[in-house]
Amino acid sequence: MNEHTPTPTEALPGAGNGLPSYLEQSPAVRERFAQLQQRKVILEVRDLQKRYKSLQGETEALRNINFQVHRREFVCVIGPSGCGKSTLIRILAGLEKHTAGDVLLDGQPVTGPGRDRGMVFQGYSLFPWLTVKRNVMFGPLMNGHSRDSAEREARLWLDMVNLGKFADAYPHQLSGGMRQRVAIARALVNEPRILLMDEPFGALDAQTRAKMQRHLLKIWRNLDITVLFITHDLDEAIYLADRILVLKANPGEVQEVIEVPVPRPRSPEQFSTPEFRATKARLEALIHPPEAQGEEEAEGEDALPEKIIRFTNVGDNVE
């Protein structure tokens, strides 16, 4: 990787609280990464830049983004709000145009949306007028499959996401997690080269989200599919990813690419392992830098006001 080589001092965070460095990899993990690197590059992003004009003048949303994703790799993109991670994935999907650089899928430049890149959106993107089965059949039908074969494929993929029983339900009759599973099936039925996921579980409650993460890993393990997954949840990124692309804001740039040292297969118990905690500490340090924290909190939009007007009776204290 050529993006950023951490200096020894940078590698230290965590060392103080008894954690190993996040750069330390067990032999099995190191072996796995070596194998991954041997795999074919599915997606390559070179010197990607995105500028757009707004009322405040020209804004640089993304600058000098470089990375590669190998076949069957699971890459997460993480960063503070406004770092352009959604813009990045939308460019990869072909929904937005970039201003400079290249996006290559199997060596071919991306020019617009296409079935070779499946996308799962954060919001509910199912077609409300189609039943679950018809939603999944949509892609194959659009791409010239016969109704019979589309239906056969749809059934197969609905079983894969465990929703075979709901084939004839309408999206509004499903829970949030179920809808996102349909969206995943709908994207996968097209057999894309890469699955792009834009904070797909962001709107779900914690329990459902954990279930969906496990489910997604299971699907990924059993399919020849490469995943690029956007999230703002650190635990989610570490739990799912082989590598984590950390972006910073204003302009959006790659800060570091972290090889997650947590061995596979993953399970929720690993959340408390030293590797996991070391990686999380590193991500936290990158996304909320400790030295800047004081100033940011004072000035940032999300800062709490010093004083809040009191609307309760004097003496009626809860703390």
Next chain:
Amino acid sequence: MNIRILLTYLSRPSRYRGAVFTLGAFLLPVLLWCAVSYVPFIWHPMVKVENPGGVDYFTPGMLVDRSEFQDQMKEMRQAGKPLPVGVRANPIYLPAPHEVARALYTAFTTAPEQRDAPWLHQSLWHSIQVIFWGFVLSSVVGVPLGVLCGTYVTLSRLSEPFVEFFRYLPAPAFGALAVAVLGIYDGPKIAIIFIGTFFQQVLVIANTTRKLDTTILEAARTLGTRGWRLITHVVVPGILPDLYRDQRILLGWAWTYLIVAELIGTSSGITWFITQQARYQHFENVYAAIIIIGVIGFGSDLLFERIGRRLFPWDRTQERKSA
């Protein structure tokens, strides 16, 4: 399935409650009308003469102002002549509910006063045809244009300023022009309804189209949909329930242009019936005809709503409304 059972269970009491409200909404004005008609001390500004007494210009059955009747009473008393007798009454233009109710039946069974004139049901049918053709012609052009304007910014920039300008021109203003171009029969009437509907239709439907969730369009594009198929397979089905609702509202709009439209050229349809009956002072028939228009409009809308529920089982706006 569980969900379905739950839904029917929930919808039953609410539908019942809905019916009560609907009934109440109609009952209140009817009760008011009954009160004004049957309770003699509410309003009743006239006196219906039963016995003219000594007043030479009074005739039995004549309606006079109450003050005038009292003046005459005073005069007769002073002159020592027999006093006139009368009961308080409403003006002729406010018939009582039972008279209008009777007229609702008799208007259909009474032959027209002129021999070659149409019966009421023929007049109504004629009106419905005028509305139908005006609305259908408007929709055939207006709906596709609206959808395209809502989808393609260039097209909407090109067409909407003019449409926006035109919609402020009152449709009846084109009456004389329409007669000059299309003759005196149904042509100009259909044209007025067309003009009254079309320009609103383009704007309303373009707006509805623009409100389609962009995520749905983007999802379709990432699934390999492009060009014309985006419109036929995503935009149109996506907006269909809202488009249907818009059309229902626009049809109501078309009805409001009916009376003006039918006055243009040779008066026809329900308007002809109403003007004829008013000329003969058969106001109960006038009210009956107005009520019939309302019943047809409201009834057809209810019917379309029911059909819509069948057509769009996924439409959640309806669930919200009935809940």
